[in-house]
Amino acid sequence: MPADLPPRRRPIEGTGLNILLLTSEFAPAMGGIGTYAREIAAAASRLGAKVTVVAPDYARQTADDDRSLPFEVARYSGGLHSMRDMPRKIMLTRRGVRGDRYDVIHAADWPFFIPVALSRWRTPARVLMTVHGTEINETQTPLKRMAIRGAGVFGPRTEVVANSRFTETLFRERFAVDPRRISAINLGVSExxxxxxxxxxxxxxxxxxxxxxxxxxxxxxxxxxxxxxxxxxxxxxxxxxxxxxxxxxxxxxxxxxxxxxxxxxxxxxxxxxxxxxxxxxxxxxxxxxxxxxxxxxxxxxxxxxxxxxxxxxxxxxxxxxxxxxxxxxxxxxxxxxxxxxxxxxxxxxxxxxxxxxxxxxxxxxxxxxxxxxxxxxxxxLSWERCAATTYGLPYTGRQASAARNIGLTA
CATH class of the missing domain: 3.40.50.2000 (Glycogen Phosphorylase B;)
Known part of the structure; x- marks a missing residue:
């Protein structure tokens, strides 16, 4: 395997994996990506990882709800993504990557692909990007493809996670990326x-x-x-x-x-x-x-x-x-x-x-x-399985703590 390819989902001994997950959708807004970010972060936390989620605040007070979650939430000022937000997300990601010694930097959705790609050289962490389906087609405009190529979004060290075999196939058809850096990992369902x-x-x-x-x-x-x-x-x-x-x-x-x-x-x-x-x-x-x-x-x-x-x-x-x-x-x-x-x-x-x-x-x-x-x-198809396969965490096949499953849907 070439040197620029990181180890693929190899179980990491012990606990304490440090994960930074960036998402443009999160509670209290409802959406499938928000559900994904919340549930995989909670599952990784139950499996022993330290997780920090960077998410928009939607101009609301969320501190009480955030404290109830089994992971840290760092809110930034903003709401649903607009291309006008890209410069701010780039600066936000650069500051976030420098803020701690992370083992994994994970862009949960496409608005953070370019910011994470541009910050990749600042960290030795594994870099993950999750594709959900629709955004693969939406990023086929000439301007967006130019931006993706210019930022080297899917370049060396970037691993792509697709939420289904269909999404993996769609991504392969649209982007010329080494297939060894693409995996289909199905979503989970809360207890x-x-x-x-x-x-x-x-x-x-x-x-x-x-x-x-x-x-x-x-x-x-x-x-x-x-x-x-x-x-x-x-x-x-x-x-x-x-x-x-x-x-x-x-x-x-x-x-x-x-x-x-x-x-x-x-x-x-x-x-x-x-x-x-x-x-x-x-x-x-x-x-x-x-x-x-x-x-x-x-x-x-x-x-x-x-x-x-x-x-x-x-x-x-x-x-x-x-x-x-x-x-x-x-x-x-x-x-x-x-x-x-x-x-x-x-x-x-x-x-x-x-x-x-x-x-x-x-x-x-x-x-x-x-x-x-x-x-x-x-x-x-538990969320623990999804988190373990995505991040390389040890997993016995059992729910780590059913009582702490969040149980919200989009």
Whole structure:
């Protein structure tokens, strides 16, 4: 192996690995990258590492919440990333890298790729950069590619971590980087989602769901690429007797206004179909709703804008709660939903989705088999595994301390 390639995820003896993780998204803002940064930092801390997270403050007082975390949070003034912020992030990263003797410098998302690359020569630490999917396409503009090349972002000593096999392949197609410095490491799921919710009967009574109802739940922002309209079209294709037995719970905030209004209008016109838009819910309420449901359904589709589903963490959270999934074979979803093991994976078409819903709704034994598989798959993909594989920390395959899992989702 050439001298400029650092050792790849070799277990480090003992504890005390010092990690600096920089992210442009973090609590209290909601987002998948923020979840990733928070959970991998907490898991690495549970495995014995010292972790410092550098994150924006969103012009809010966060000190009390930050003190409750098992790692240090250093806030900088700012919010969601804008290219105007790049000079400040470069200076911030240079100061951060000089601030301690770090063993690992980790850019959790692309806004810190250039700042970390420009500070690489200031530290002997391993340099990691995580790609999540969509940003790989978004950085293909001539100006951004020029900036990436000029800063030597993916140059010597930089290791690239992709959140799925799909994201790894997409990155390889877009950037000429030594494949030995690229790895696919699936995300994890918090122990929180395995926790005890309210009793199924209690939740069903609260939401006026009869015991004989088949309850299908979707948790996602209501946006075109998440494919709610495909699920609705699939329901309309079901036989009347089956459609009459199904309640579809739609959980999540609104996306594009025209798409949401059209979806709600079509849902109201759907014949003999009980569809309930519940809006955004707390994690506690989502976990309760999982307990009241029979299976999960999220049917994303390819997006011409370049946005992709890099992984699909919500499928794992539903699986941890004991729900099999109906999912579409797009992006990195096949790493989150194992076909015919944890759910039914189909092409993004109304007909295919309808057949999958019918199959899962009609067969209680199949639901039970896939639910067991979904729970087992979610258990295997812990955040401790993700952190250990990413940073090279010792890992026994067990949760280090379940009580300290954070348990928040995007």
């Amino acid at each position: 929180y989602w395995f926790g005890a919710p309210r009793k199924r009967r209690e939740v069903r009574l609260a939401y006026r769901l009869a015991e004989d109802r088949l309850v299908m739940i979707t948790v996602a922002r209501i946006t075109r690429r998440k494919g709610h309209h495909l699920t609705l079209a699939a329901l309309s294709r079901l036989p009347d007797d089956l459609r009459n037995r199904i309640t579809w719970l739609v959980v999540g905030p609104d996306g594009e206004a025209d798409y949401v209004s059209g979806l709600r209008r079509d849902a109201e016109a759907a014949a003999a179909c009980d569809i309930r838009f519940l809006g955004p819910q707390s994690n506690e309420d989502i976990r309760d709703l999982y307990a009241a449901s029979d299976f999960f359904c999220l049917t994303g589709l390819p997006d011409t804008s370049g946005r992709v589903e890099g992984f699909g963490l919500v499928y794992l959270e539903a699986g941890a709660a004991g729900l099999p999934s109906v999912a579409t074979d797009v992006g990195g979803v096949p790493d989150a939903v194992l076909a015919d093991e944890t759910g039914i994976l189909v092409p993004p078409s109304a007909e295919s989705i309808s057949q999958a819903i019918a199959e899962l709704a009609a067969d209680r034994d199949l639901r039970a088999i896939l639910a067991a598989g979904a729970s087992s798959h979610a258990r295997a």
